[in-house]
Structure formats: structure tokens, C-alpha cells
Amino acid sequence: MIIFKEKKSLSFYLDSLRKEGLKIGFVPTMGALHQGHLSLIQAASEVSDMVVCSIFVNPAQFNDPRDFEKYPVRTEEDIQKLLGTSTGILFLPSVPEIYGETMDGLETYPFGDLENILEGTFRPGHFQGVGRVMSRLLKIVRPDTLFMGQKDFQQTLIVSKLLNILNINIKLIICPVIREKDGLAMSSRNLRLSESARKKAPVIHRTLSFVKENFRNQPFPELLEKGKAFLEKEGFKVEYLIIADRLRLETLREPIKDPMLCLTAAWLDGIRLIDNVFL
Ligand code: AMP
Numbered sequence: 176m177i178i179f180k181e182k183k184s185l186s187f188y189l190d191s192l193r194k195e196g197l198k199i200g201f202v203p204t205m206g207a208l209h210q211g212h213l214s215l216i217q218a219a220s221e222v223s224d225m226v227v228c229s230i231f232v233n234p235a236q237f238n239d240p241r242d243f244e245k246y247p248v249r250t251e252e253d254i255q256k257l258l259g260t261s262t263g264i265l266f267l268p269s270v271p272e273i274y275g276e277t278m279d280g281l282e283t284y285p286f287g288d289l290e291n292i293l294e295g296t297f298r299p300g301h302f303q304g305v306g307r308v309m310s311r312l313l314k315i316v317r318p319d320t321l322f323m324g325q326k327d328f329q330q331t332l333i334v335s336k337l338l339n340i341l342n343i344n345i346k347l348i349i350c351p352v353i354r355e356k357d358g359l360a361m362s363s364r365n366l367r368l369s370e371s372a373r374k375k376a377p378v379i380h381r382t383l384s385f386v387k388e389n390f391r392n393q394p395f396p397e398l399l400e401k402g403k404a405f406l407e408k409e410g411f412k413v414e415y416l417i418i419a420d421r422l423r424l425e426t427l428r429e430p431i432k433d434p435m436l437c438l439t440a441a442w443l444d445g446i447r448l449i450d451n452v453f454l
Contacts, residue, residue, distance in 0.1 A: 176258060178265045182273075182315045185266055189227070189316060197224035201318035203309065206230040207247040207363035208256050211353040215322040218350050220261035227316050228257060229266040235278060236304030242447075247366045266316070273311050281307050286336055292424060294329050294449070297414045297440060302333045309334055310341060321345050326352045326360055328436060328451050329424060352450070354380065360450045372444035378409045379441060382416070383452045386437045390418065390454050395428050402439075411441040418454065 179185035189199060200223030202215045208230075219226045230253055237243035250267070257265055274281070283303055289295070290302040313321070323331050331349050338345055352360050358380030359365065359373075368376055382402045389398055395418050403416050418427045421434040438451040 176254075176262050176265055178254070178267055180267050180269065180272065182266075182268060185227075185264070186315055186317075188264075189225075192225055193317075198320070199223060199316065199318045200226045200320045200322060201312075201316045202226065202228045202262075202322045203312050204228060204230055205232045205246065205363065206253050207249045207366060208253045209353075209361045209363065209365075211324055211326060211361040213256065213260055214353045215324060215350050216257075216260045216262055218348060219320065219322045222320060222348075223318075225263045226261055227264040227266060227318065228262045229268070229312055229316070231266075231268055231273060231308065231312070233273075233304060233308040234270060235274070235281065235307045236301050238298045238300050238304075245367065247363055266312075273308065282310075284310075284337060284340055286333055289329070289332055289336065289424065292329075293415055293417070293419075293438065294440065302330070305330055305333055306337050309337055313338075313341070313343065313345065318345055321347050322350055323347065324352065325349050325451070326362070327449070328438065332422075332424065352452075358384070360448075362448065364446055364448065367446050369444050372446065375409050375411075376443060376448060378406060378411070379439060379448055379450050380452075382406055383437050383439065383450060386416075386418070387452055387454050390430065390435075390437075395430075406439075406441055411443050414440040414442070414447075416441075421453075 200219030202219050204212050216226055232246050234243055284306040286302055295302055335347055354360055357377040359377045382405050386402050399416050403413050406413050416439040418435055418437050419425055435454045436451050440449045
């Protein structure tokens with residue numbers, strides 16, 4: 176595995192691979208790697224000749240500066256984990272390498288309603304930050320295929336929109352949510368859960384499973400109220416628990432023929448957790 180810290184040398188190297196006809200797969204991450212990240216790398220290796228993984232904790236996507244400061248950084252452990260995978264290149268840029276000397280006056284993207292609902296409501300500006308970092312990373316790596324997790328479902332829709340806005344031909348593959356044995360969706364933020372919160376955290380997935388089991392025989396608003404009450408009883412502060420369509424994430428009050436998801440975000444012991452399932 177080759178580690179690059181400079182975008183110029185990475186682009187130059189990748190150009191030489193492209194000239195040889197190699198297909199490039201890209202897995203962008205913020206590090207503190209877990210099996211969820213490694214599953215994206217595995218998926219990338221199945222269809223690519225070269226897998227590029229990036230680790231960059233992107234300041235532009237944190238609406239809460241304290242969350243950014245507390246975000247787990249585990250670079251040495253991450254490198255060891257990646258050495259056991261088929262990652263050929265790790266990109267480890269600094270903040271100035273991505274954004275230059277200042278982050279003032281960055282561009283904005285016309286994501287429309289999608290950036291103001293759900294995650295966007297509770298994390299204002301988050302998706303502009305995602306757009307800013309992804310546009311830069313994609314211009315540096317110029318992959319054939321990009322791999323992202325269903326765990327951050329709304330983010331996959333935003334990135335899909337970004338690819339249209341930038342008019343670049345990159346195939347986006349969305350990989351399934353990898354979970355702990357007790358159902359908790361793997362997340363770098365789980366490292367910050369206290370022992371007692373970690374024990375309660377799987378209730379999120381149990382609630383989503385409850386909705387999945389019952390959405391055919393109960394009105395959505397009633398069912399979601401029950402789910403919310405279930406979470407609140409266990410000490411969660413629920414930001415949203417909704418059933419939505421797959422394309423625009425619009426709230427549904429009754430079933431539709433197209434694919435539907437149940438999505439949630441909830442706080443437990445000062446940590447914000449998100450998860451979703453297809454119904
Ligand atoms: P992050 O490091 O949290 O920015 O995540 C990097 C990528 O890994 C994103 O595309 C996430 O959606 C994906 N990811 C995070 N957690 C999981 C998981 N539990 N299963 C599958 N993919 C995940």
C-alpha cells in the first residue's frame with residue numbers, strides 16, 4: 176500500500192495507472208475504520224484494479240465544532256487495518272492540502288430540498304460540507320467507481336446529485352449497512368459511547384426492525400409514534416423516525432409501490448446515532 180499526503184503526486188500516479196487502462200475504485204472515509212469501511216473496500220476490490228481509500232476528517236461538514244474536535248482519530252491503527260485489505264493507495268491529506276490556506280468563501284451546491292430535510296434539519300450546512308469535500312476528492316482521484324454506505328443514505332443521494340451537478344461520469348455503488356452482532360450499525364462514533372450507552376444502543380435497530388415487521392398492518396403515524404416512545408423509554412432523544420421514499424426521502428403516511436425506508440437519528444448519552452433499513 177502506498178500512502179500519499181499530497182494531491183499532486185497522487186493525481187500524477189493515478190494518471191499513469193489510467194494510461195495503462197486500470198480501473199480505479201474509491202472509498203472515501205473519515206477514519207477510525209471498522210468492518211463497515213472494510214466492506215466498502217472489499218466491494219471496491221471486486222470491480223477495480225486499484226482501490227484508493229482516503230482518510231480525511233472534513234472540518235467543513237461538522238456543524239458542531241465540538242463534534243469535530245472529539246471525532247476519533249486512529250491513523251496508525253487504520254493503516255494496520257488497511258494493510259490487511261486490498262487497498263493499494265491510502266490518501267491522507269491535511270486540511271490545507273484539500274482546502275488551501277483558508278476555508279472562507281467556499282462554493283455552494285444547489286442540492287435543493289434534499290439538503291434541508293432530516294439530517295439537513297438537524298445539521299445545518301452539513302451537506303454543503305459533504306459536497307465541498309467530495310467534489311475536491313473526486314477531482315483528485317477521478318475514480319471509475321465510488322463506494323459509499325447505505326448507513327448514510329441521505330448522503331448517498333446528495334453525492335449522486337453532486338455527480339450530476341459536476342457532470343462527471345463516476346458510477347456510485349451503495350453498500351449495505353454492516354452491523355455488530357447485536358444489530359448496532361457500525362460507526363466510528365460508537366467508540367465514544369459509554370459502557371451503559373453501548374448496551375442500550377442496539378434498541379435503535381430493534382425499533383427499525385419493529386417498524387419493518389409491522390408497516391403492512393398499522394397506519395404509519397401510529398406505528399412511528401410507538402417506535403419513538405420505545406426509544407424514548409430507553410433514554411434516547413429522538414430527532415426523527417420516519418418512513419420515506421427512496422428517491423427524495425419525502426415523509427410517507429401510507430405505503431407506496433416504490434421502495435421505502437425507515438430512517439432515524441437519535442441521541443444517546445451525548446452521542447448522535449443514525450440508522451436506516453429498507454422496508
Ligand atoms: P465515515 O468514515 O463515517 O465518513 O464513513 C465512510 C463511508 O463508510 C461512508 O460511505 C459510510 O456510509 C460508510 N459506512 C459507515 N458505517 C458503515 C457501516 N456500518 N456499514 C457500511 N458502510 C458504512
